[in-house]
Amino acid sequence: MIAQTYGDGVPLIAVHGFGVDHRIMLPLEDMAPDDGWRRVYLDLPWAEGASDTGAATPREVADAVLAEVREIAGGGPFAIIGNSFGAMVARHVAHELAAQCVGLATLAGAFELDRDKRSLPPREVVRHDEAVLELAGDARTEYAEMAVVHTERTLRGFERFVLPGIRGSNLRVLARLNATYTDAYSPERGAAGPFASPALHVFGRQDHVVGFADAFAFTGHYPRGAFVVLDGAGHNLHLEQPDTVGALVRDWLGRAAAHAAR
Numbered sequence: 001m002i003a004q005t006y007g008d009g010v011p012l013i014a015v016h017g018f019g020v021d022h023r024i025m026l027p028l029e030d031m032a033p034d035d036g037w038r039r040v041y042l043d044l045p046w047a048e049g050a051s052d053t054g055a056a057t058p059r060e061v062a063d064a065v066l067a068e069v070r071e072i073a074g075g076g077p078f079a080i081i082g083n084s085f086g087a088m089v090a091r092h093v094a095h096e097l098a099a100q101c102v103g104l105a106t107l108a109g110a111f112e113l114d115r116d117k118r119s120l121p122p123r124e125v126v127r128h129d130e131a132v133l134e135l136a137g138d139a140r141t142e143y144a145e146m147a148v149v150h151t152e153r154t155l156r157g158f159e160r161f162v163l164p165g166i167r168g169s170n171l172r173v174l175a176r177l178n179a180t181y182t183d184a185y186s187p188e189r190g191a192a193g194p195f196a197s198p199a200l201h202v203f204g205r206q207d208h209v210v211g212f213a214d215a216f217a218f219t220g221h222y223p224r225g226a227f228v229v230l231d232g233a234g235h236n237l238h239l240e241q242p243d244t245v246g247a248l249v250r251d252w253l254g255r256a257a258a259h260a261a262r
Helices: 022-030 058-073 085-096 130-135 137-146 152-168 171-178 213-221 242-260
Strands: 002-006 010-015 037-042 078-083 101-107 199-204 225-230
Touching (some): 002 022, 010 058, 010 242, 022 078, 022 152, 022 242, 037 058, 225 242
Parallel strands (some): 078 101, 101 199, 199 225
Antiparallel strands (some): 002 037
């Protein structure tokens, strides 16, 4: 399940979303401090080259990651960040290991797994550029499906960090899990209490995939949580607003490090 690791220190575990792989999380290398954190990037069962664990539901995927994190962190502190579907996984791990988890962050997190129940904004492209779409070539469809800011920078980021995971995914595993994807699972509703460590939840206002409104029902569950909605950002918000997301992630990691040192 571990795909790549960088640095030394307290584990910072990154969990990607549905239908992509760990590479979508690698922009964190430009956002996270180089010292004090060992960045651990996981691949979920559909990722290219990953082992099919046989997981049949989102909860089983989350439990498998929980077991992996127990191995990585041992009994020590860790922080975890998840993207999209991976946000549900990260929240599950953080709640189950709350005594060890010094920080939880989500990027474009799915807080409502049932797609029919999501509160979604209308599809909107904030910056359209036909020249960029032409430049995308055979990746145009995949890029245009998610991008709300058409620039050469977002395109190159998509080609480097997102497209390989999409095209390398195990479709058989995705189909099996997609059949139960909408089985609603909310880590918050099953938790013993609020998550008291520093948290960060960042959303794109133009995210037509998971939206942002559903998450705000859980603000009271994160007494040390920041909930941020970025304009000019869709589901791949860390590619479209890297400077702002990077500043927010660094602030969160600073708060988590201070919490761990108490």
